[in-house]
């Protein structure tokens with residue numbers, strides 16, 4: 102046998118192998134200054150397209166004031182202990198009631214982090230006799246939640262209703278044998294490519310199959326729907342979502358998350374959700390901070406209008422210029438280009454250094470080999486001038502990609518990596 106750390110030290114993984122070229126720049130970059138459309142990267146101002154502060158609440162003076170006041174009153178620790186033991190307050194309850202009513206559900210329960218909360222909720226909702234059917238492109242937190250499941254699971258092809266139906270047929274047969282039920286899991290918005298989950302079609306399948314639907318609406322909450330209640334509201338099927346999840350890490354510009362469902366389901370989760378039962382309660386800074394943010398989200402629809410003005414200007418502008426932005430139906434704006442990882446690095450460097458544009462870059466293994474995904478997240482803080490500068494910059498970098506400039510610039514890196 103060998104020492105456990107040998108493998109770890111030998112092989113840092115598919116992303117880690119780029120660390121010497123990428124760290125501090127492409128990954129783990131340091132964006133400085135107040136969260137906004139323009140921040141500082143390596144001392145220079147850049148237009149930031151990589152921050153999920155969709156409504157621009159993160160730096161709003163009113164929000165920062167409340168954050169400061171709560172910090173002064175409570176510090177960062179209060180309340181101490183898990184909710185069940187000593188970490189419960191009336192403000193936690195108030196926030197849960199307000200969230201439930203906002204997303205049109207009977208009850209809600211707070212989570213300290215979306216990721217752990219999703220993992221734990223999946224774990225709590227199913228027993229070994231139950232069957233999970235989930236979209237193959239699901240977020241890592243769903244994949245990890247499913248990994249805890251002791252029973253059968255099926256994936257369906259991304260947003261493919263024929264594939265879902267086929268797998269529901271299989272799952273139904275199996276559930277008849279085990280005596281269990283079926284949990285279907287999808288996302289409200291798929292965060293990499295921006296497509297909404299086909300929730301309306303999924304809910305329609307309830308006519309044919311007996312299942313419960315769990316939706317992770319991290320990117321939909323606050324951005325979609327008439328009131329901002331998310332993808333279910335947008336598609337007119339909020340009632341058909343049996344368990345609704347959203348995080349505070351995006352539109353709410355904070356930390357924490359929540360689940361919302363019928364009261365008996367939330368009552369069950371309160372007593373069975375291991376990520377909350379055995380972890381310290383969400384601190385007051387985030388609870389009262391979330392109350393303030395939710396109030397702004399509800400009472401300032403103009404923030405959502407401004408967000409969508411920017412989304413439409415950016416997405417239409419990119420399409421007019423012939424860019425492939427896939428099939429996004431949300432604020433998430435992917436731009437697909439063809440090139441190697443070293444070319445992608447040279448291109449993003451050019452965008453940042455020479456055009457002052459900061460966006461995230463996604464490459465293999467997250468997307469197929471040879472594809473470069475530049476992911477732009479418009480917010481309410483962006484201006485139409487930001488959009489216009491960005492569109493011009495994108496046209497310029499596409500020309501340089503196509504005329505081989507980045508291939509030449511990246512030749513040294515390519516050689517070093519043996520790509």
Ligand SMILES: Cc1ncc(COP(=O)(O)O)c(C=O)c1O
Pocket residue numbers: 214215216217219240242288292317319320348349350357358
């Ligand atoms: C789809 C989706 N689900 C869950 C999460 C995790 O949420 P949190 O950041 O609150 O842990 C994220 C990322 O924030 C996400 O994009």
